[in-house]
Amino acid sequence: MVKIFGHPFSSFTWKALIALYERDVAFEFMMLDPAHPENAEAVARFAPTGQFPVLVDGKRVVIESAAVIEYLDLHHGSAPPMVPADPRTAIEARQMDSVFDDYVMAPLQRMVAAVLREEAKRDPHVEGEVKAALDKSYAWLNAWMAARTWAANDAFGIADCAAGPALFYAHWAFPFPEIHTALRAYRARLLARPSIARVIDEARPWREYFPLKGRGSPD
Numbered sequence: 001m002v003k004i005f006g007h008p009f010s011s012f013t014w015k016a017l018i019a020l021y022e023r024d025v026a027f028e029f030m031m032l033d034p035a036h037p038e039n040a041e042a043v044a045r046f047a048p049t050g051q052f053p054v055l056v057d058g059k060r061v062v063i064e065s066a067a068v069i070e071y072l073d074l075h076h077g078s079a080p081p082m083v084p085a086d087p088r089t090a091i092e093a094r095q096m097d098s099v100f101d102d103y104v105m106a107p108l109q110r111m112v113a114a115v116l117r118e119e120a121k122r123d124p125h126v127e128g129e130v131k132a133a134l135d136k137s138y139a140w141l142n143a144w145m146a147a148r149t150w151a152a153n154d155a156f157g158i159a160d161c162a163a164g165p166a167l168f169y170a171h172w173a174f175p176f177p178e179i180h181t182a183l184r185a186y187r188a189r190l191l192a193r194p195s196i197a198r199v200i201d202e203a204r205p206w207r208e209y210f211p212l213k214g215r216g217s218p219d
């Protein structure tokens, strides 16, 4: 059985878990928390900076959420792949996966890191820069989603696995403007998808630890 190292409240762990649930793959969850220091030690060896999720399948170790999803497509589960088999079609799936990781999750992670820093060392420019970056991403994504149900290729796939956690947390911390109706509707569709509803539910016990929790509403 594959092992997944991660934490139930971590956005990139969600991304891998959503693919596991979509493809109905059995797995053992290797919790990264103070009660399991051996798991953190393993991840520190596996990944360059100890980031997660990490998948271990026998002797094979796969790091990076997108690579984990592509590995599952090839080796586990019988559902349609999260990255289309045709490389021409796969371009849009990978493009949109990167858009959510790089232009939604990355600025949000920057903001989280900024507020976790001790007050005297905080950079006062981060909030404005993050908000400006997210405003651009939200406007672009709202236009992109205007005529779409899912983010790429008219089918649920890797881009939606990335979008679920990215848009869940981003809207919680920096709510989408009311006028972005297509983006709001897409987030609602993502939250209603059973695989995504499941990761959201599993993460409920840790909600109070979200450092940006006071700004908006998660649901």
Ligand SMILES: N[C@@H](CCC(=O)N[C@@H](CS)C(=O)NCC(=O)O)C(=O)O
Pocket: 010, 011, 012, 013, 049, 050, 051, 052, 053, 063, 064, 065, 066
């Ligand atoms: N590019 C990585 C990003 C992974 C990532 O940022 N993981 C976060 C958890 S959501 C993490 O490991 N945070 C702990 C740390 O940075 O030390 C991926 O796609 O897997």
